[in-house]
Amino acid sequence: MYAVRVFTQPTNMSTKRRKVRRGRPLKTDAAPDMRERILDAAEDHFSRHGFWGVTVREVAQEAKVDTALLHYYFDTKRGLFDAVFERRAEIINKERIESIDAYVKSAGSAISVEGVIDAFLQPILQRAATGDQRWHNYFALIAQVNNTPAWGGETMGRTFDNVIHHLIDALRQALPDVSEEELYWSYHFLSGALTLTLSQTGRIDRLSEGLCKSSDFQAIGRRMAPFIASGFERLCKPQAAKRKKAP
Amino acid sequence: MYAVRVFTQPTNMSTKRRKVRRGRPLKTDAAPDMRERILDAAEDHFSRHGFWGVTVREVAQEAKVDTALLHYYFDTKRGLFDAVFERRAEIINKERIESIDAYVKSAGSAISVEGVIDAFLQPILQRAATGDQRWHNYFALIAQVNNTPAWGGETMGRTFDNVIHHLIDALRQALPDVSEEELYWSYHFLSGALTLTLSQTGRIDRLSEGLCKSSDFQAIGRRMAPFIASGFERLCKPQAAKRKKAP
DNA sequence: TCAATTATTCAGCAGTTGATGAATACTTGC
DNA sequence: GCAAGTATTCATCAACTGCTGAATAATTGA
Numbered sequence: 001m002y003a004v005r006v007f008t009q010p011t012n013m014s015t016k017r018r019k020v021r022r023g024r025p026l027k028t029d030a031a032p033d034m035r036e037r038i039l040d041a042a043e044d045h046f047s048r049h050g051f052w053g054v055t056v057r058e059v060a061q062e063a064k065v066d067t068a069l070l071h072y073y074f075d076t077k078r079g080l081f082d083a084v085f086e087r088r089a090e091i092i093n094k095e096r097i098e099s100i101d102a103y104v105k106s107a108g109s110a111i112s113v114e115g116v117i118d119a120f121l122q123p124i125l126q127r128a129a130t131g132d133q134r135w136h137n138y139f140a141l142i143a144q145v146n147n148t149p150a151w152g153g154e155t156m157g158r159t160f161d162n163v164i165h166h167l168i169d170a171l172r173q174a175l176p177d178v179s180e181e182e183l184y185w186s187y188h189f190l191s192g193a194l195t196l197t198l199s200q201t202g203r204i205d206r207l208s209e210g211l212c213k214s215s216d217f218q219a220i221g222r223r224m225a226p227f228i229a230s231g232f233e234r235l236c237k238p239q240a241a242k243r244k245k246a247p
Numbered sequence: 248m249y250a251v252r253v254f255t256q257p258t259n260m261s262t263k264r265r266k267v268r269r270g271r272p273l274k275t276d277a278a279p280d281m282r283e284r285i286l287d288a289a290e291d292h293f294s295r296h297g298f299w300g301v302t303v304r305e306v307a308q309e310a311k312v313d314t315a316l317l318h319y320y321f322d323t324k325r326g327l328f329d330a331v332f333e334r335r336a337e338i339i340n341k342e343r344i345e346s347i348d349a350y351v352k353s354a355g356s357a358i359s360v361e362g363v364i365d366a367f368l369q370p371i372l373q374r375a376a377t378g379d380q381r382w383h384n385y386f387a388l389i390a391q392v393n394n395t396p397a398w399g400g401e402t403m404g405r406t407f408d409n410v411i412h413h414l415i416d417a418l419r420q421a422l423p424d425v426s427e428e429e430l431y432w433s434y435h436f437l438s439g440a441l442t443l444t445l446s447q448t449g450r451i452d453r454l455s456e457g458l459c460k461s462s463d464f465q466a467i468g469r470r471m472a473p474f475i476a477s478g479f480e481r482l483c484k485p486q487a488a489k490r491k492k493a494p
Numbered sequence: 495t496c497a498a499t500t501a502t503t504c505a506g507c508a509g510t511t512g513a514t515g516a517a518t519a520c521t522t523g524c
Numbered sequence: 525g526c527a528a529g530t531a532t533t534c535a536t537c538a539a540c541t542g543c544t545g546a547a548t549a550a551t552t553g554a
Contacts, residue, residue, distance in 0.1 A: 047396070048396055048397050049299065049397055050297055050299060050300070050395075051300070052296065052297060052299035052300035053297070053298070053299035053397075140396055143394055144394060144395075146394075146443070146446075146448065146450070147390055147391060147393075147394040147442070147443065147446045147448065148297075148391075148448065149294070149295050149387055149446060149447055149448050149449075150295050150296055150300075152446075152448045152450070153448040153449045153450035153452075153453060154453075156448075156450055157450060157453050157454065161453075161454065164454060165454075180455070180458055181455075181458055181459060181466075182470070184451060184454065184455035184458060184459045185451075185459055185466070185467070185470050185474075186470075186474060187451075187454070188440075188443065188444070188451045188459065189440040189443075189444075189471065189474050189475070190440075191443055191450075192439040192440035192441070192442055192443030192444060193435075193436040193437075193439035193440050194439070195394070195439055195442075195443055196393070196394065196435065196436075196438060196439030196442055196443075197435070197436075197439060199393075199394045199396060199399075200396050201393065201394065201395065201396050201399045201400035201403075202396075202400045203393070203399070203400035203403055203404060203438075204431060204432075204434075204435045205400075206400060206401075206404050206408075207404065207408065207411060207431065207434070208427070208428075208431035211427055211428055211431060212428060212431045212432055212435065219428075219432070220432070223429070223432050223433075223482055224436065226478075226481050226482060227432075227433060227436050227478035227479075227481060227482050228436070228478060229481075230477040230478045230480070230481035230482075231473075231474035231475060231477045231478045232474075233477070234473050234474060234476075234477035235470055235473060235474050235477075
């Protein structure tokens with residue numbers, strides 16, 4: 001028998017406990033990091049069924065831990081969701097900004113809309129093309145949030161506005177004298193096309209009777225930038241297409 | 248006191264009760280049709296929070312009826328959701344097919360990609376532009392379903408494949424010798440752009456600092472067909488843009 | 495070595511969920 | 525006018541929900 005210890009963990013933060021892993025990992029890399037396992041399980045479930053379609057018990061069960069551990073690390077279900085959402089954001093955002101910057105620098109005065117958009121898309125589409133299921137799940141999660149009217153816009157903005165403004169700045173360089181309004185509407189259409197692509201519903205598979213596959217991100221990577229860039233140019237350089245004034 | 252009546256409604260269908268309103272409406276148009284009121288309330292809630300983010304109690308409360316009445320008309324929560332999804336589908340599908348057919352007929356051999364896409368989009372965008380909140384809700388609901396990986400693809404297909412194939416047939420006429428693969432991928436991008444537009448997250452409003460408004464369907468209606476048509480032409484007529492052979 | 499700290503599990507609560515059988519109110523046809 | 529059918533409400537259930545206090549196990553630091 002052990003002596004009964006009363007008042008365990010009295011030194012924890014008073015009202016809100018918070019267990020952000022600080023410093024080096026405590027365990028060897030071989031040992032399972034429960035926190036990451038929980039995040040993986042949550043990512044998997046949230047991406048498929050959204051915030052309300054998932055119970056903390058389901059996540060805990062898949063991660064093979066007790067539900068109390070979820071609350072230990074993330075406080076609330078919403079805290080867990082936010083942690084999932086933010087975990088990979090920094091990585092992909094950094095890659096996208098670097099990709100855009102690298103293109104702008106290398107292209108110089110030969111900068112093109114298609115080049116900028118391709119630089120923006122490639123980091124995402126390449127990670128999706130590797131077939132890593134966890135990144136697939138993460139992208140599907142983004143798509144879900146981006147289509148959530150109630151709080152999606154705010155959450156997306158908080159996490160991704162930096163990158164988007166970076167993209168739009170680069171596009172402005174490629175489109176002299178562009179109207180801001182056309183620029184933003186064009187981005188809106190780009191965002192929609194990308195979002196549906198990432199959501200992986202398999203709808204295009206059925207519609208095309210197997211000719212196109214939602215999971216074929218290489219096929220998408222080859223087509224998306226030309227398609228979207230063409231739209232940008234049509235909308236943002238109307239004088240060329242609409243022949244308002246003869247050249 | 249009333250005499251106690253035992254075994255009321257013993258003549259109902261044995262296992263599954265089903266109350267599909269058959270024949271003309273029983274009440275005058277002025278009297279509130281509870282069934283429609285429930286559908287309106289459900290549409291409102293489901294469009295904002297998705298299937299799992301809504302409780303039957305919330306719907307019942309907004310419709311000002313007892314929850315039992317929901318089950319009386321629709322059996323299950325899922326039955327209610329499906330009824331909402333299908334209620335307006337027939338109307339908008341009919342309008343879209345007629346719009347495409349009318350354009351194809353009127354254009355004759357001058358048929359254009361932009362014309363077809365515009366004919367496909369206008370019925371939706373016009374209904375959205377009138378500002379009828381119930382149609383707004385319905386369109387947002389479609390957007391939600393279209394981005395639901397678990398069962399969205401199947402549900403969308405069951406309801407909308409007819410129209411989409413009609414659209415693609417018309418596009419084929421406008422794009423001689425088009426590759427089927429490019430055609431379907433192009434539709435995929437169109438679908439994404441439309442879906443995000445309908446989901447009304449307000450993200451573009453914040454991103455553009457008020458310059459663009461998600462609710463401004465007239466602005467969208469003027470821009471979307473040109474943008475998308477341009478992408479189609481780029482992808483489906485590559486020889487023209489990629490200068491493989493000089494003309 | 496062992497006390498303090500951190501990680502994990504255990505057991506369970508209070509509120510909510512979708513659903514249902516029965517009671518009551520309304521409508522209709524005869 | 526009343527019996528049969530239809531619409532609506534009432535009261536309630538069993539299962540499930542997020543969450544928590546306390547117990548136990550593992551790790552660390554001096």
